[in-house]
Amino acid sequence: MVRIEIDRHRCEGHGLCEQAAPEIFRLDDEGEVELLVPEDIVPELRVQAEAGVRVCPVAALRVRR
């Protein structure tokens, strides 16, 4: 199982995760990142999730395997 972790203290709302993986990440009206899928993601979404995680400039996102 693969799990997405968000460190909300580090997140600065750049929204690059949303751009890279719009099926997984979204920024709400306050600029807070939210997940569109359960934290424990299905294997088919792993590659997209990692793409969204890696573009975060402030390392606020992690994927744990």
Added chain:
Amino acid sequence: MTSSSLRRIVVVGGSIAAVTAAEALRVRGFDGDITVLSEETSAPYSRVPLSKGVLCGKETPDSALLPPLDGEVSLRLGTRAAGLRVDRRRVVCDDGDEVPYDGLVIATGARARRLARPGQAGEHVVRTLDDATRLAGRIATAGSVIVVGAGFLGMEVASTCTDLGLAVTVVDRDPPLRRLLGGWLADLVVGAARDRGVRFVRATRAVELAGGQEVTGVRIGDRVLTADVVVSAVGDVPGTGWLADSGLPLRGGLVVDDRCRVAPDIVAAGDVTVSGRPGGEFRRSPHWTSAVIQGQVAAATLLHGEVATLPRPDAYYWTEQFGLDIKISGEIPDGPAPTVLAGDPRERSALLQWRRNGRGVAAVSVNHRMPIVKLKRLGAWASAEPG
């Protein structure tokens, strides 16, 4: 060779553009060998926290590391590319090893410009994780610092040093931040810096480093300023030295077209690149977002050639300094005051927009959280999108 017969792809470089390209190759279904050659001894990391969290010691160097690449990518650290043989499709490493490729991604980034004379020690720069950790150790015990260069990096370093209680002097030939933020917004940020005690010195002549073997300050004509620490933040130089004899097009950087192509089966991404603009000028766009987008486009072009989709121009960048979290979309015109769409600039929290002929050309949020997509619609995208 057609792109479908690519079996071995070599990525030269170890930063976000390189890592993004390597990953994008896999996302797009490439199942051949990927080798990433990085001259750094550290695993790939983000430069973004180097001038902030890592520098002030609040964040560990490890926290800047990018998520590790998949096991199916071979990452060779401490391997510096010394030359490129395009005819034989080989990267020549400085240890003499030659790495063959069918497809090549060049993402060798840039190195910091320095002001020190040959042999002169003690000048600090902030480009690599090592640079930042070394400087962090130094400013933890120092009382004063001179920062040469008042761009984003120099001002972020100055801000961090101010937070640590150092006496900070910023030296530049140009007015601080003016070229990047325009006069109006630059004044706002410089005001915040002055409120926190930063001293600005306008260099009317070339800035040199003072001192003998060891840097002790800076010299501007006859005037000498001294400090415990001197940091140069005077730009960077694209990492094209190893390509000098390659025959690839160099114009102050490696020339790419709008699909990140350099030559057949060779693409490039990130700080090493320049692209042609109308008027025959070549320009760099050394920002995080362009490195990411170029990394993705470069991978697509290498695999799919003409069918790779063009990136949408995405002029988005940001800075954090002197208590101001500033996010920018578009190019801010120098001079005019913006329209205040929300908040109050006097309170240093606002959403600002610059317009030309009734359309937004730039939008900036200052300590004002909002979805970035909205900021982009008010800024860079407003002038690019029809309607």
